[in-house]
Amino acid sequence: MPIQSIWMIRASLIYFLAVFIIGGFMLVHKGIFLHSFAWSLLQVHIELALFGWLIQFVLGTAYWMLPRFLEGPKRGSKGMAWLMILLLNSGIWIYLLSYFGMISQTGFLIGRALELAAVGCFVYLHWNRIVRYRRGH
Amino acid sequence: MPKITKLFIRSGMVFFLLAMALAVFIELSRSGMVSMSMSLSGLTPVFWHFLLVGWITQIIMGVSVWMFPRKRRRKKSGAESKIPARVAFYCINAGLILRGITEPLNSGKAFAGFGMVLSAVLQVVGGIFYVTVIWPRVRGVRKRKREGE
Numbered sequence: 001m002p003i004q005s006i007w008m009i010r011a012s013l014i015y016f017l018a019v020f021i022i023g024g025f026m027l028v029h030k031g032i033f034l035h036s037f038a039w040s041l042l043q044v045h046i047e048l049a050l051f052g053w054l055i056q057f058v059l060g061t062a063y064w065m066l067p068r069f070l071e072g073p074k075r076g077s078k079g080m081a082w083l084m085i086l087l088l089n090s091g092i093w094i095y096l097l098s099y100f101g102m103i104s105q106t107g108f109l110i111g112r113a114l115e116l117a118a119v120g121c122f123v124y125l126h127w128n129r130i131v132r133y134r135r136g137h
Numbered sequence: 138m139p140k141i142t143k144l145f146i147r148s149g150m151v152f153f154l155l156a157m158a159l160a161v162f163i164e165l166s167r168s169g170m171v172s173m174s175m176s177l178s179g180l181t182p183v184f185w186h187f188l189l190v191g192w193i194t195q196i197i198m199g200v201s202v203w204m205f206p207r208k209r210r211r212k213k214s215g216a217e218s219k220i221p222a223r224v225a226f227y228c229i230n231a232g233l234i235l236r237g238i239t240e241p242l243n244s245g246k247a248f249a250g251f252g253m254v255l256s257a258v259l260q261v262v263g264g265i266f267y268v269t270v271i272w273p274r275v276r277g278v279r280k281r282k283r284e285g286e
Contacts, residue, residue, distance in 0.1 A: 010275050016264060020261050024257035024260060025257075028254050030240070031253030054189075
């Protein structure tokens with residue numbers, strides 16, 4: 001497993017735990033009132049679940065598993081792979097900081113734009129790895 | 138395919154079917170074609186969690202437990218324990234089923250509230266057990282040296 005995948009998958013597992021704990025807190029609050037703050041965590045729960053856990057896990061596994069190049073760097077540019085990780089995770093955190101009002105509202109747009117850039121890197125890195133290696137191909 | 142993977146994936150498929158059936162039921166209720174005593178606001182989160190936790194997350198869990206590199210074994214130790222993965226499976230599934238039953242019925246009744254608390258605890262415990270299983274397996278694999286290298 002390449003180091004970039006290790007970072008992405010381990011990060012996704014940390015987000016996974018956070019998602020379950022936040023979700024568990026909100027579900028307990030639904031059953032027995034805990035704190036009015038609970039519902040303000042819904043957007044955090046959704047953001048971390050979709051982008052932090054699911055998407056990041058899939059990207060990390062795809063980077064590892066998809067067919068490798070026969071020439072040159074086996075999984076493409078390592079720099080672009082690290083950039084993808086940085087963009088995705090910084091996008092998540094900037095979005096959340098904006099949600100909690102710690103930075104300006106433009107943080108929502110910047111966060112999503114960074115996530116979009118991460119996806120662009122992913123597509124660029126993996127487009128030509130969607131290939132079948134067979135005799136005569 | 139290990140037995141635990143089969144359990145995760147088959148259970149995921151069942152939740153996938155239940156989620157989509159629930160989606161149809163919710164739409165029928167919204168359109169007024171079906172009337173029901175349960176509140177839609179209780180069914181919608183059940184739908185999302187059956188889909189995202191019951192289906193997608195369990196597929197990920199099952200396939201990752203199957204495919205990720207095994208832990209490095211020391212010579213004297215036996216096979217890695219299967220218990221944590223099974224605990225994860227049973228806790229998450231029990232938690233989801235309990236959620237599916239109690240959340241739509243959340244009408245201030247004590248049993249529904251207690252059920253949701255128990256569901257939350259089970260799912261969190263299941264999630265923790267899954268991470269303990271898979272974390273050590275997120276690692277690079279040492280390449281075996283071929284003869285002559």
